[in-house]
Amino acid sequence: MTPDFADGTMRILLIESDPRDARTFAEKLRHACSCFEVTIEHDLDQALARPDDDAWDLILVDQVFPGCTGLETFDRALARWPEAAIVVLAPFADESMAQLAVSKGAQDYLVKKDMTDRGLDRALRYSMERHRAAAERRFLVHELEQSRRLEAMGQLAAGVAHEINTPTQYVSDNVRFLEEAVRDLAGVLTTLRKSADAGEAVSADELKARLDDADLDYLLDEIPRAVEQSLGGLTQIARIVRAMKECSHPSSEDKTPADLNACLESTVLVSTNEWKYVATLRTDYDDALPDVVCLPGELNQVFLNLIVNAAHAIADVVDENSGERGEITVTTRALDPDWVEVRISDTGGGIPASIENRVFEPFFTTKEVGQGTGQGLAIAHNVIVQRHGGKIGFESRPGKGTEFFVRLPVRPEVLEEAETRDEVCTV
Ligand SMILES: Nc1ncnc2c1ncn2[C@@H]1O[C@H](COP(=O)(O)OP(=O)(O)OP(=O)(O)O)[C@@H](O)[C@H]1O
Ligand SMILES: [Mg+2]
Structure with missing residues (x-):
């Protein structure tokens, strides 16, 4: 304000x-x-x-x-x-x-x-100006992050559409099959009802012939399978849509308790098209992870940036045409009752020692124009360190891969207590 x-x-x-x-x-x-x-x-x-x-x-x-x-x-x-x-x-x-x-x-x-009177006048005006400039800066950084988030979601949109298209296609095929099956069965039932209305007896042979015409055995096998597959497809579509909504929801200023495993699950799902051609993604979630009081929309963006970076790093070293694939691993752990950790590792080319100190700088990128703008890790740093009082860093072995870690306090009070002891983590 x-x-x-x-x-x-x-x-x-x-x-x-x-x-x-x-x-x-x-x-x-x-x-x-x-x-x-x-x-x-x-x-x-x-x-x-x-x-x-x-x-x-x-x-x-x-x-x-x-x-x-x-x-x-x-x-x-x-x-x-x-x-x-x-x-x-x-x-x-x-x-x-x-x-x-x-x-x-x-x-x-x-x-x-x-x-003095003049000194006081000047000091108060300068204080107001500093305050105004700081508030404006905070506002602009927030706006930039929001637009960057929507841009990231926009970039994922084509991949998400593709992910929704596959189940949509087999749900449509199944529904068309069910339409035909119902039509065939309705034909048999209608002729039977006509015979009943006319008081005609239908012989067992005739009944069997009509049911064979409708291919009853095949229908009895296939109908439950088609229903089950359609329900599965619809559940998958609903999961993707829910994940997309969660990830693109405008972030609020108020922290709320969130299940980080669920946040990661959504992020992994909406980013599927970014990694599935080059990597297998393995998850290892701590079932006992406590809810973390945080800004879930902003954390989702951090996780998305880290997963997309991992996929890019792998894409640089695997030959997609040979079917070769790398591996991304997403892990969560409760470190102690007050802190949790998320790790995202990849089997890409690693971060060379010469740029280790620069990767969190705003606009630092080694990617080609159109592939990266160098904001992903700068935003991640701001969200984790400034907004959540956490820590973000990485361990990298050139030629082997990189593992990013994010450590977060479970409750903001932990941050405040740490602040009073001057112990807030930074990179
Ligand atoms: N997992 C990784 N493996 C290897 N290098 C990485 C990895 N993550 C980041 N980097 C390096 O750090 C640089 C900065 O990453 P950052 O996410 O900030 O920007 P970007 O990915 O280049 O662009 P943007 O995220 O804005 O699309 C990258 O260009 C890359 O050189
Ligand atoms: Mg990036």
């Missing part, structure tokens, strides 16, 4: 425990710019309990409140207003505290007594 103070007013909530300091600072603010509209709160809990419809452009929060240590006041304000621009007001200069505040998302760390 980008802040908007098009009406020329910047709405500021000033949370300051000392009433005298608060008054003096509010005065300073109004003096710095008449566009600053300041609301003062002395009590942190009351400030945090203010209704949601108070739309603040900027929140100034005092670092020092009774009972709060370090950056606790800022942490609580950020948890309450995650979308707001927040500036910390400090009693005295502390460079390491200032750095920590900014790294946690504060727009600035201002030492109260040092601020």
